[in-house]
Amino acid sequence: MAADSALLLILLFMAAAAAGWYVARRTAPDSRRNGTERELNADYFAGLNFLLNEEPDKALEVFVRMVDVDSDTIETHFALGNLFRRRGEVNRAIQIHQNIFERKGLPRRHREQALRALAEDYLKAGLLDRAEAYLQQLADQPAYRREALERLVLIYEQEREWEQAIAIRDRLADETHTGRSPVVAHYFCELAQKALAADKPEQAQEYLRRARAADRDNLRGAILRAEIAVGEGDFKLASRLYRRVMEQDPGFAPLTLPALRRCHEAMDDRAGLGELLSAMVSKQPGLKAGLAYAAIVDEGFDDPITRECITDFVRRNPMLTDLMSTLRPDAASDADGEQGLRRITRALRMLSASNPSYRCENCGFSGTVLQWQCPTCKNWDSTRPTASFRFEASLGVPRLAR
Ligand SMILES: [Zn+2]
Known part of the structure; x- marks a missing residue:
């Protein structure tokens, strides 16, 4: 099936190229025309022979060699190459685009077009280092700079080459006059995690400082700093950082509240935790739902403000109160009481086990x-x-x- 359509594509290519040929033939001087025609005829029949023997790769090689890349045929070459790439026949696409790229005296715009096509071919083939080499060349050309830099960023992210990704993001910021991307803070966090894994805490801290400089609102950097502080036994600092994350984004409460609880337990400060949570909730009522969820999923919370948040959470979910009163008639009426609340919490914790986090x-x-x-x-x-x-x-x- 693939071979049949490859044959069809080559035939289309020949038909399109024939138009260019005809023009060239009419304009070439007589003395040149006869020699060229003989060579072309020999190649033509050799190519046809390969086609008839169902050897499309060899046929393609002959036809591509036979039809000069010139202003009359170049778009046909590009079209054929792109068609092959779209069909997943990347080797053929590369063969055609490489043939264009290597022609001497190729106009600049066609050279850039061939570079771009080759980069796309190698991306499609998954050969990222080859694609990168072409994109780096293309990034030096003003016409394709932005596109090439955007693609390079994706390659370096995929390859986890964070230093390179930072450099390219910065070039992109210069090109688009938009200022440094906040994503750069994540790259620094990645480098910090790498440094931590290599047991280089000072280097990790330096990367985290740079992450903060790149984006002061980056939550990940604050969470990483808190984790390092926990590792060093500085629970006070960790607690402050976790609270800062929640103030900035209450949606992260399910992640940071259990960590905050563990910090205060390590400091033997359960009472202090209750007071802290109470102050946080009154300052930021949006935290109530997050606190209820975290306390339901994570078993360790046991203080008045947490119980209040869970009660509130249950009352706000009609389906939940209905379900609980059906399952345990005493539970709904007892929702304010200790027993009912604990039953509901336990049932919800079991439900949460099947939830993605x-x-x-x-x-x-x-x-x-x-x-x-x-x-x-x-x-x-x-x-x-x-x-x-x-x-x-x-x-x-x-x-x-x-
Ligand atoms: Zn997604």
Whole structure:
């Protein structure tokens, strides 16, 4: 099937190229014309022979060699190469585009076009180092600079070459006059994590300082600094950093509240934690739902403000109160009391086990680990902790299993 359509493409190519040929033939001097014609005829029949023997690669080689890349045929060559790439026949696309690129005296715009085509061919083939080499050349040409830099960023992110990604983001910022991208802060965080893994804490701190300089609002940098502080036993600093993250983005409460609780337990300061949570909730009522969710999923919370948030959470979910009163008639009426609340919390904790912990707000990808760059849509900062229970999905499990 692939070979048949390759033959068809080559035939189309020949037909298109014939028009260019005809023009060249009419304009060439007689003395040149006869010699050239003889060579072309020999090549033509050799190519045709390969076609008839169903050897499209050899036929393509002959026809590409036979038809000069000149102003009359160049667009046909590009079109054929791009067609092959789109069909996934990347080797053929590369062969054609390389042939164009290597021609002497090629006008600049066609040379750039060939560079771009080759970069796309190698990207499609997954040969990122080759694509990178062509894109680096293309980035020196004003006409394609922005496009080449944007593609290089994606390659360096994929290859986890963070220093290179920073350099290219900065070139891109110069090119577009938009200022440094906040994504650069994530690259510094990646470098900091690498330094931590290599047991180089001072280097990690330096990268985190640069992350903060690149984007003061970067939550990841603050969370990493808090984790380092926990490792060093500086729970006071860790607690301050976790609180700062929650103040900045209450949606991260399910991630940071359990960490905050562990810090205060390590300092033997459970009472202080209760007071802190109470102050935070009165300052930022938006934290209530996050605190309720975190305290339901994470077993360790046990203070008046947390119980108040859970009670509030249950009352605001009619489906939940209905469900609980059906399952345990005493639970709903006892929701204010200790027993009812504990039962509800326990039931919800069991439900939460089937919930993904994180979800990308851009594409919906969900998982149990926070990934700052979504593995599916490649967006940064679009993945967030989930803070709601998927009752329908959870209730559907026993039905499916029956
Ligand atoms: Zn996504």
